Amino acid sequence: MLFQVQMTVKLPTDMPSNQAAEIKAKEKAYSQELQHAGKWRHLWRVAGSYENVSVFDVEDNAELQEIISGLPLFPYMEINVKPLCRHPSSVHDGDA
Numbered sequence: 001m002l003f004q005v006q007m008t009v010k011l012p013t014d015m016p017s018n019q020a021a022e023i024k025a026k027e028k029a030y031s032q033e034l035q036h037a038g039k040w041r042h043l044w045r046v047a048g049s050y051e052n053v054s055v056f057d058v059e060d061n062a063e064l065q066e067i068i069s070g071l072p073l074f075p076y077m078e079i080n081v082k083p084l085c086r087h088p089s090s091v092h093d094g095d096a
């Protein structure tokens with residue numbers, strides 16, 4: 001199942017920079033592991049903001065919830081999830 005996930009990062013302004021750097025490093029490692037595993041299929045920065053648009057390929061809603069709630073930045077993000085299905089005019093196969 002494919003999902004578009006939009007994540008907007010809102011770190012507290014008073015968070016010490018070393019703590020922020022540590023969380024971001026953990027987030028990077030976590031996201032890269034999931035990208036290598038094929039679960040996090042796309043990761044795009046929204047130009048001009050601390051926000052990304054991602055596409056996840058997961059078994060079900062429960063797996064998406066497990067992945068998202070495991071994000072080190074999860075407590076500091078606004079997250080919007082949209083389920084995706086194949087567009088009838090798409091020339092790509094159903095595998096997105």
Ligand SMILES: O=C(O)C[C@H]1C=CC(=O)O1
Binds near residue numbers: 029050052
């Ligand atoms: O920077 C972000 O958009 C937040 C998050 C998503 C992947 C990652 O490494 O950080």
